[in-house]
Amino acid sequence: MKFIFEVLSNTRDSLKSILEKTSLEDLNKIPETFNNNVIWNIGHIIVSEQLLVYKLSGLPTILSNEMIDKYRKDSKPEGVVTQEEVNEIKDLLFSTIKKTEADYKNELFKEYNEYTVSTTGNTLRNVDEALQFVLFHEGLHIGYIKSLLKVVKI
Numbered sequence: 001m002k003f004i005f006e007v008l009s010n011t012r013d014s015l016k017s018i019l020e021k022t023s024l025e026d027l028n029k030i031p032e033t034f035n036n037n038v039i040w041n042i043g044h045i046i047v048s049e050q051l052l053v054y055k056l057s058g059l060p061t062i063l064s065n066e067m068i069d070k071y072r073k074d075s076k077p078e079g080v081v082t083q084e085e086v087n088e089i090k091d092l093l094f095s096t097i098k099k100t101e102a103d104y105k106n107e108l109f110k111e112y113n114e115y116t117v118s119t120t121g122n123t124l125r126n127v128d129e130a131l132q133f134v135l136f137h138e139g140l141h142i143g144y145i146k147s148l149l150k151v152v153k154i
Helices: 002-021 024-028 038-053 065-071 083-105 127-152
Strands: none
Touching: 002 038, 002 083, 002 127, 024 038, 024 083, 038 065, 038 083, 038 127, 083 127
């Protein structure tokens, strides 16, 4: 699992870099033919990890219900995200994954409610499988973010 947490840390570093190098306007821009934006995708990555790892393990997330509702699966951007919200998301990129790693090392994840992901049709049966899927999911959304950035920065 050490490798999974190393990769997650590296993907979160690249997302932080995107947040720091992209204007607030571009983070919020939804290009024609797209249904979301860069900041929604980054918020969605954070929320998805917390739901797949903590919620399905029967444990509380460290996110507000408002944030979960705003970025969960099947949600979409509704309004402009402020710089304050971007800063919060940037902080959560690392605080969430550090807590997950610490809780994993402390064997906090004892139970897991099976969940079939719509993306691939695979059923997650334990926290190890959830963390493996989280890697795939983050990679998928990083690709989507890079596509969005090419369009918004034309």
